[in-house]
Amino acid sequence: MSHFLDRVETALRDDHLQGALHSATERLWSRRSAALDGLENSDTIRDMARRSKLGLLRDLAGNLETFEKNLIRNGIKVHWAQNGKEANRIVVEIARKSGCKRAVKSKSMVTEETHLNHDLLEAGLDVLETDLGEYIVQLAETTPSHIILPIIHMTRQDIGKIMHNRISVPYTDSPEELAKIARVKLREAFLSADLGITGANFGVIDSGAICLVSNEGNARLVTTLPRVHVAIMGIEKLVPSLADLDLMIKILARSATGQKITTYTSLVSGPRRPGELDGPEEMHVVLLDNGRTNILGGDLAEILGCIRCGACLNACPVYKNIGGHAYGDTYPGPIGAIVTPGLRGLENWKELPDASSLCGACREVCPVRLDIPRMLLKLRQTGVEEGRSPFTLKFIMKGFGMVVSRPWLYRLSARWGGRLARVVAKAGWIHKLPGLGGGWTRSREMRAPVAKSFQDLWKERGSTGSPTGGRGKNG
Numbered sequence: 437m438s439h440f441l442d443r444v445e446t447a448l449r450d451d452h453l454q455g456a457l458h459s460a461t462e463r464l465w466s467r468r469s470a471a472l473d474g475l476e477n478s479d480t481i482r483d484m485a486r487r488s489k490l491g492l493l494r495d496l497a498g499n500l501e502t503f504e505k506n507l508i509r510n511g512i513k514v515h516w517a518q519n520g521k522e523a524n525r526i527v528v529e530i531a532r533k534s535g536c537k538r539a540v541k542s543k544s545m546v547t548e549e550t551h552l553n554h555d556l557l558e559a560g561l562d563v564l565e566t567d568l569g570e571y572i573v574q575l576a577e578t579t580p581s582h583i584i585l586p587i588i589h590m591t592r593q594d595i596g597k598i599m600h601n602r603i604s605v606p607y608t609d610s611p612e613e614l615a616k617i618a619r620v621k622l623r624e625a626f627l628s629a630d631l632g633i634t635g636a637n638f639g640v641i642d643s644g645a646i647c648l649v650s651n652e653g654n655a656r657l658v659t660t661l662p663r664v665h666v667a668i669m670g671i672e673k674l675v676p677s678l679a680d681l682d683l684m685i686k687i688l689a690r691s692a693t694g695q696k697i698t699t700y701t702s703l704v705s706g707p708r709r710p711g712e713l714d715g716p717e718e719m720h721v722v723l724l725d726n727g728r729t730n731i732l733g734g735d736l737a738e739i740l741g742c743i744r745c746g747a748c749l750n751a752c753p754v755y756k757n758i759g760g761h762a763y764g765d766t767y768p769g770p771i772g773a774i775v776t777p778g779l780r781g782l783e784n785w786k787e788l789p790d791a792s793s794l795c796g797a798c799r800e801v802c803p804v805r806l807d808i809p810r811m812l813l814k815l816r817q818t819g820v821e822e823g824r825s826p827f828t829l830k831f832i833m834k835g836f837g838m839v840v841s842r843p844w845l846y847r848l849s850a851r852w853g854g855r856l857a858r859v860v861a862k863a864g865w866i867h868k869l870p871g872l873g874g875g876w877t878r879s880r881e882m883r884a885p886v887a888k889s890f891q892d893l894w895k896e897r898g899s900t901g902s903p904t905g906g907r908g909k910n911g
């Protein structure tokens with residue numbers, strides 16, 4: 437896989453990507469603000485949702501046991517998977533035992549995390565994504581670049597070309613025509629599939645049910661038409677009761693897409709019962725750990741309260757510029773910068789926590805008020821303590837520490853550094869810095885320092901007022 441900084445460079449040079457990202461994230465951002473403004477007591481609801489999610493994590497093992505008991509009571513078969521490979525193997529075994537050959541899937545980030553499609557195809561199963569965005573991702577043989585809008589990086593012209601090239605339909609960039617073509621293809625698949633695969637937005641403990649939210653209605657077809665339904669769910673996705681689910685639903689759609697409620701909210705609580713007209717003959721839930729218990733035992737446990745709304749992506753100045761693929765794994769943006777090192781280890785993902793300006797916009801918009809900047813700082817601290825910072829950075833930080841802890845040295849360096857910078861500047865601006873500083877001037881210029889420092893001005897003005905012309909501390 438390419439290096440993080442190379443992927444960032446590529447993304448920043450891609451004007452097409454920049455345009456698509458900016459307009460989509462701005463639109464989502466303003467819709468979210470309007471939707472939350474219109475929700476009465478939204479602050480209280482967010483506080484209650486946070487309490488509910490984090491409270492549940494305090495006894496995750498006990499809550500999972502109760503959830504399992506209630507699922508079984510509803511006729512659902514429960515499986516436990518330590519990691520992604522095991523989860524995929526369980527799904528393949530279920531398909532083999534029940535003679536399934538053709539799977540349809542609804543949108544699920546957790547199955548992206550386990551690379552389920554790859555393993556299903558390898559096992560000889562046909563698998564088709566039925567969420568429109570995921571269908572395009574599958575046709576393009578790429579990966580989602582946003583946790584809510586998988587093709588946020590594409591234009592309708594891109595989609596038209598992909599459909600034309602991959603399924604040999606006449607080129608069009610009309611959204612209505614493209615949706616019509618996809619609908620025909622997907623309908624055929626729904627009717628011939630024998631296995632339906634979903635994730636789970638929430639697992640409701642007291643009801644022994646999973647909750648799925650979607651805007652296209654495909655999740656309902658995936659869970660009712662095929663004779664076998666398998667849901668893969670991260671073990672952190674629990675809510676205690678329907679009352680808690682109500683809180684989550686209120687904030688999820690508003691934060692994700694700016695809707696008051698997602699178009700389809702389904703509670704799935706078991707296979708078809710005698711006398712019922714639809715629903716699968718078998719239903720399975722695979723509860724996936726894949727590193728989540730490690731996160732639970734550490735300083736990042738709070739991140740398991742995430743309800744995957746994607747609002748922090750749309751608010752993040754870094755995500756808005758580099759998009760999802762630059763992060764290199766399933767979960768992009770601020771949430772990914774914590775979850776990916778948490779699930780996969782910091783060693784290969786040490787740059788991700790640095791991909792943040794720590795402006796706090798993510799914490800501001802997070803519906804469950806997760807303190808994302810605190811967790812990013814914690815990961816950076818761990819990286820430094822484990823000696824993962826580059827040698828040059830360590831050297832520079834050591835030198836910086838030495839200078840700022842000695843006032844005389846600081847004054848001397850500031851004076852001579854300033855003079856040098858003014859010599860190389862042109863019309864007050866420095867166009868190219870050497871060494872690590874070159875990263876700053878690669879895409880912007882730096883103002884040359886002014887001739888007189890703050891301390892010089894302070895001294896000159898003595899007690900007559902502040903150097904900036906203000907009225908002093910008592911003014």
Ligand code: SF4
Pocket residue numbers: 691741742743744745746747748749771798801802803804805806
């Ligand atoms: S961290 Fe918060 S804002 Fe980001 S996806 Fe999760 S719930 Fe949404």
